[in-house]
Amino acid sequence: MNLYLPSDSLARAVGADAVASALANQPGDNPLQRTSSRGLYWLEPLLEVDTAQGRIGFGPL
Secondary structure, three states, X not given: OOEEEXXXXXXXXXXXXXXXXXXXXXXXXXXXXXXXXXXXXHHOOOEEEEEOOEEEEEOOO
């Protein structure tokens, strides 16, 4: 399962780095890819999970 989390300045300002650190400490092989934001400030940090049906977004975290 691939995970996607923004790393642009907006997402980092509202806690994306803390979310990335927490995910890195979780067991399992779920690669985290840092991406750019979708521009939805009210939804950042937005974590996307790649599934067979497409990406599912969770936010704000």
